[in-house]
Amino acid sequence: MTTQLPHADVAVVGGGVIGLAAAWRARQRGLEVVVLDRGDLGAGTSRAAAGMLAPVGEADAQERGLLACNLESARRWPAFAQELADVTGVDVGYRACGTLLLARDRDEAEHVERERALRERLGLRVERLLGSQARRRESALAPTLRLALALPDDHAVEPVRVVAALIEACTRAGVHLHPQTPVDDLSALDADRVVIAAGAWSGRLGAGVPVRPVKGQALRLRDPAGPGLCEHVLRFEGGYLVPRGDGRYYLGATMEERGFDTAVTALGVYELLREAAELLPGVLELELDEAFAGLRPGTPDNAPIVGTDPRDERVVWATGHFRNGILLCPVTADLVADELTGARPEHAFRPERFMNDSTDTTATESARA
Structure with a gap:
């Protein structure tokens, strides 16, 4: 210094x-x-x-x-x-939007059921949703969606x-x-x-x-038509999609033990988009604003x-x-x-x-x- x-x-x-x-x-x-x-x-x-x-x-x-x-x-x-x-007069974008934890197939549905049981034991609010019930809340979800958990106390800024x-x-x-x-x-x-x-x-x-640094690759996406693809935070095996409420979305994030490397890889971007698109096909229609990587500070x-x-x-x-x-x-x-x-x-x-x-x-x- x-x-x-x-x-x-x-x-x-x-x-x-x-x-x-x-x-x-x-x-x-x-x-x-x-x-x-x-x-x-x-x-x-x-x-x-x-x-x-x-x-x-x-x-x-x-x-x-x-x-x-x-x-x-x-x-x-x-x-x-x-x-x-x-x-300050600055709106930090706090959104009491709730979260949906999604399952595509039987294996993921069994995992979601275990997650539900754990949270109920811990006294946390969860609601089990069939695929059809989840799609009534988020109409753009894939018709093949198997199961979902609503987590009403998880929000975003x-x-x-x-x-x-x-x-x-x-x-x-x-x-x-x-x-x-x-x-x-x-x-x-x-x-x-x-x-x-x-x-x-x-x-x-x-x-x-x-x-230690734990690398996470992520994408910033944008819908030029404005908001509407989804309102809840969507969590799924392999990532999560966070709507900003104005047509912008954050899609992340990988978990990689790569030291201080912050390179964005084609594989990382591909896997994020593939996993998200299986549950929310419309994500592939969004414009890509930015691909980037950050370093989470992890502890044992x-x-x-x-x-x-x-x-x-x-x-x-x-x-x-x-x-x-x-x-x-x-x-x-x-x-x-x-x-x-x-x-x-x-x-x-x-x-x-x-x-x-x-x-x-x-x-x-x-x-x-």
């Missing part, structure tokens, strides 16, 4: 939705805050995100703590979106708009924003506390924190790393959100602000769980490569 920066109470390394939201909340607590990003603000993982708020769709029986946090953050999203709109709103909110609050300012050495930062919110790149800033247990580093009280981690970064934005920002102002909120995602003699540092070393 070569840019000379003024002293701040808090330096946030990473200008995606997590870093920006944490910076905004910290500034609201009266702290002087600077945000630094290796590229343009929000141009990395946040820009590549689908924006699904899917605590029910992502529910896993082995991840009860994560489920509880996902549900709480989803509950906070309407107020969070409204607060951003009130402060538009990440690009969320980034724009957070940048404006930070600017109005007096947060100092510094894009194109890479940080390689935390000791060079003139700040009392440092928040590491660098997504998949976080592992390069601290040993023992196993954050698929849960984020949030809290003060037990080896260095100066450092607060806010990373490793994997598939739930947009969803967990409101909760993470509040947790980080609490840490920075002296509280130590109890939760399941503190960095201590990876910092012991048996820690597997393979992922961290991979991130450093």
Whole structure:
């Protein structure tokens, strides 16, 4: 880092939705805050995100703590979106659209039935739909659709708009924003506390924190005739389609362990379109606006790393959100602000769980490569 920066109470390394939201909340607590990003603000993982708020769709029986946090953050999203709109005038595209989990054949239908049973055991709202019932809700679905689950509590926002709103909110609050300012050495930062919110790149800033990049290829599609192809988020084996409500659609996303590779491949694009078209044939009539790839920050247990580093009280981690970064934005920002102002909120995602003699540092070393 070569840019000379003024002293701040808090330096946030990473200008995606997590870093920006944490910076905004910290500034609201009266702290002087600077945000630094290796590229343009929000141009990395946040820009590549689908924006699904899917605590029910992502529910896993082995991840009860994560489920509880996902549900709480989803509950906070309407107020969070409204607060951003009130402060900035920016609509973040929050859509209480619900989600349909779809099955094409018997094997997928059996999987969907298991998913239904799991969510009912967890006390989550689901509704079983025959193919004909699902098509009454989304008429463009293929007539061969076998079964569906309605997940009424899973919704969506538009990440690009969320980034724009957070940048404006930070600017109005007096947060100092510094894009194109890479940080390689935390000791060079003139700040009392440092928040590491660098997504998949976080592992390069601290040993023992196993954050790795998980590649996801995706497409942005557009219907020049406007909205109408579908209204719900559609999830299926191999991907998901997220409508923006105005004729634009996000189709994603692959899951690839490819390090920091962000190349878009013909195979990735083909598989996304093939899987989607089997359930929603009209997707092939859409115009292709963009094909791209992003890097999710994964951890060994698929849960984020949030809290003060037990080896260095100066450092607060806010990373490793994997598939739930947009969803967990409101909760993470509040947790980080609490840490920075002296509280130590109890939760399941503190960095201590990876910092012991048996820690597997393979992922961290991979991130450093």
